[in-house]
Amino acid sequence: xxxxxxxxxxxxxxxxxxxxxxxxxxxxxxxxxxxxxxxxxxxxxxxxxxxxxxxxxxxxxxxxxxxxxxxxxxxxxxxxxxxxxxxxxxxxxxxxxxxxxxxxxxxxxxxxxxxxxxxxxx
Amino acid sequence: xxxxxxxxxxxxxxxxxxxxxxxxxxxxxxxxxxxxxxxxxxxxxxxxxxxxxxxxxxxxxxxxxxxxxxxxxxxxxxxxxxxxxxxxxxxxxxxxxxxxxxxxxxxxxxxxxxxxxxxxxxxxxxxxxxxxxxxxxxxxxxxxxxxxxxxxxxxxxxxxxxxxxxxxx
Numbered sequence: 001x002x003x004x005x006x007x008x009x010x011x012x013x014x015x016x017x018x019x020x021x022x023x024x025x026x027x028x029x030x031x032x033x034x035x036x037x038x039x040x041x042x043x044x045x046x047x048x049x050x051x052x053x054x055x056x057x058x059x060x061x062x063x064x065x066x067x068x069x070x071x072x073x074x075x076x077x078x079x080x081x082x083x084x085x086x087x088x089x090x091x092x093x094x095x096x097x098x099x100x101x102x103x104x105x106x107x108x109x110x111x112x113x114x115x116x117x118x119x120x121x122x
Numbered sequence: 123x124x125x126x127x128x129x130x131x132x133x134x135x136x137x138x139x140x141x142x143x144x145x146x147x148x149x150x151x152x153x154x155x156x157x158x159x160x161x162x163x164x165x166x167x168x169x170x171x172x173x174x175x176x177x178x179x180x181x182x183x184x185x186x187x188x189x190x191x192x193x194x195x196x197x198x199x200x201x202x203x204x205x206x207x208x209x210x211x212x213x214x215x216x217x218x219x220x221x222x223x224x225x226x227x228x229x230x231x232x233x234x235x236x237x238x239x240x241x242x243x244x245x246x247x248x249x250x251x252x253x254x255x256x257x258x259x260x261x262x263x264x265x266x267x268x269x270x271x272x273x274x275x276x277x278x279x280x281x282x283x284x285x286x287x288x289x290x291x
Contacts, residue, residue, distance in 0.1 A: 002280055008233035015236055015272050022265040096259040112258075 033095040033110035036074045038067060041105040050074060050093075050110075060104030067108065074108060076101060136180050140187035143168035147192035159263075160270045163239060163278060165192075166214060170235055170282045175289060178215075178222045185211045202254055206246045213245035214238040231286060232279030239275025243267050 004012075038046040040060055048054055054069040055077070063080030073093040076086040079101050086101035095112030129137075147165040155161060165188055173181035189211045193199040198207075217238050221229060247267070251260050 002232070003230055003283065004232055005228040005230050007227055007229040011229070011233040011236055012276070015240055015275075018240070019265065019268045019272050022268055026261050026265055094262075096257060 032072065032112065033074075033093060033097060034112050035110075036067075036069065037109045037111060039107045039109065048074075058106050060101065060106045062104050065101055065104050065106045067106075074110065075099075076106075076108075079106075080104060132176075132180065135176065136183045136187070139168060139172050139180070140184045140191070143184055143188040144191045144195065147188050148195050151192075151196050157266065157270070159267060162274045163242070163271075166238060166242070167235075167278050167282050167285070169211075169214065169218075170231060170238065170278070171286055171289070173218050173222075173234075174231060174282070174286050178218055181218055182215050185215055205253070206249060209245045209249040210242040213241045217241050230279075231283040232276060235279030235282055236272065236275040239271040239278065240268060243271040 033050055035050055036048050037044055038048070038056065038058060040058060045058070046056065048056065048069055050069060050072045052069065053071070056067040056069070058065045058067060060080070064078075065076060065080065065086070066078035068075055068077040073091040075091045076089070076099060079086050081101050081103035083103070086099055086104075086106075089099045092099055092108065092110055095110055097110040098108065100107035143165045146168060150161055150164055153161070166185075168188070169181050169185045172184045189204070189207045190199075193201075193204040193207060196203075198204045217234070221227065221234055221237075243264075247260065247264055251257075
């Protein structure tokens with residue numbers, strides 16, 4: 001038989017609650033992006049507020065990418081590239097989110113209130 | 123003048139138990155995992171059993187020896203893997219330290235193991251965030267890792283309880 005004391009049960013209950021809270025805190029509530037930065041060929045070309053619905057036409061290396069901003073989310077709605085990975089990556093809404101169309105040289109960077117590094121490598 | 127070190131019975135015991143923990147640690151490192159970073163943490167069962175049977179002092183020795191020698195065998199000594207392993211071990215020892223101070227608390231192996239596992243993973247994320255990847259995106263995977271820690275911690279606790287019962291018989 002498994003023996004648990006009252007303290008054990010309290011710890012287990014608290015732990016489950018804590019983990020559920022982590023899901024809520026890191027997956028649902030936080031890290032909403034505030035704005036999207038659109039880069040063309042590695043240069044920051046436009047910055048848009050995600051609160052305003054918009055459709056942006058961006059001229060890239062091989063043609064025009066359509067970027068749709070709606071409901072605090074952003075996506076590539078049309079792209080001239082053959083793979084269409086950027087379109088299929090769908091909507092992005094979290095700060096730190098990223099989407100790119102490499103053939104056309106267009107990328108989206110979602111930023112929140114503060115912007116910090118991607119990574120530090122040793 | 124010759125320096126003589128006479129190992130006590132406790133030294134021998136710590137050495138044997140640390141060897142067992144190191145063996146499990148190394149075996150576990152070659153286990154494939156569906157999610158990178160998720161490990162059952164079986165080596166921590168040894169730390170917990172040593173704590174329950176022989177006290178905090180021996181548990182600290184076994185735990186730190188496991189991290190040090192295990193990393194030397196696997197070849198991760200002083201690498202980020204080692205730093206994470208060490209921070210997890212130190213955090214787990216912290217849990218044991220607090221529990222050993224609260225003697226009136228009736229808490230079994232299951233509760234201790236669950237707490238250890240959660241604190242272990244939590245400390246590793248803090249270390250990753252502070253030293254290696256200072257980006258909020260790191261925490262996106264925290265809920266999954268903590269879920270794994272909760273489940274493995276619970277089952278490791280049951281294992282530790284069963285093993286301790288058998289040893290005491």
